[in-house]
Amino acid sequence: MDKKNIGRGATILTSGNSKKFKTGSWKNRYPSHSKEKCKNCMMCVPYCPEGCIKQKDGILQGMDLNFCKGCGVCANVCPFKAIEMKEI
Template identity: 50%
Template sequence: MALKSWKEILPGGMITDGGNSINYKTGDWRSYRPMWDDKKCNNCKVCWVYCPDGSITIKDGVMIGMDLEHCKGCGICAQECPQKAIKMMEETKVREAVK
């Protein structure tokens, strides 16, 4: 008995449509928040390449900030930034400083 090709498999065990979290604001449960220093940033966009949530905001080829409503605070952007223009801060300390 020959195996079925992917085209013959019934949709019961397949993901037929890709999804994303654009409709779900997930940034309010993170523990750490990325803080971006635009003066240190050289717009290499390494952070944008590595961000798993697509939370780095680019406009006209230039980084303009971060989408904190979708950022989960993983810190990959800060880890990969060659200029160290992104630092991770505890969310509670950032909120206290804003008060």
């Protein structure tokens, strides 16, 4: 075996690579975001434990269901009831 191709033990040489590990299959319900009700207050973004609610220039883009575990925290912190949890 080529020794050069073996990494140093007990180290992870890249950062933030857990994005390759999808945790979306954990959920048994999913959040549904209504753009009409949403006032883009951004309350749900920092409260999401997965960090999977995406926003761009102050506009909410929706949830990345590849990572969402279906906890429902976002639906409960939303002051405008713009997020609804739905059964799969």
